[in-house]
Amino acid sequence: MKRTQSGMTLIGFIIVLAVVGVFVYMGMKLIPMYSEYYAVKQAMAGLANEPGIANQDTAKIKDLFFRRLYISYAENIKPEHVKIVRKDAGFEMTVDYEVRKPLIANIDVVGKFNAVKELRRSAVE
Template sequence: MNRKQGGMTLTSFLMVLAVVGFALYVGMKLFPMYQEFYAVKTSMKALAREPGTSDPAKAQELFFKRMDMNYSDSVKRDNIKFDRIDGGVRMNVSYEVRRPLVGNLDIIGRFENSQDLTSHGE
């Protein structure tokens, strides 16, 4: 009886290793971008719970204090807009993050979030 050995060859193992390595490399570039976006969302939700943040100037100042504590530098003052709503304002944050990947290729992430800020902190 002739038995044939099964399994991966060295070449196929190296190809799988290269694909997994590249996926991990891309993941290492993407993770900080999404971690920063989570910090933006968390800061906006915490800001909404504070009373008296319906003033856009005060809300923006408190927001950037929180962002400084999180070492976030992608969100700039130009990325924040306020719209009037009943009982307060809606804070809209829209920004873009660009990170180099390989050579002249970049990874670009566009992030948007909005939060209602009312005078009674709900």
């Protein structure tokens, strides 16, 4: 009676390991980009809940926004990426930026992010 072995060969295991390694490496490049975007969304939501934010001038709003981002170590957002325009009884804040990270050799990963939040007067004011 002849027994047949079943399982993965060494070469198959190395190939699977290489594919998994590439995906882990890509995740290490992508996760910080998306966590920074999450920090931007959190900072904008915090500003929207700030009492009296609609009565501030745009320079003060930007300053408060970048103070919140400084806590989150978000370093890819620059003042030129933030636009604040008057809208109705408040402001509309738009953060539009792009992050480019090198991946392998001359291949880059590019993330384009856009977040919009309305800063209005609350009913309590």
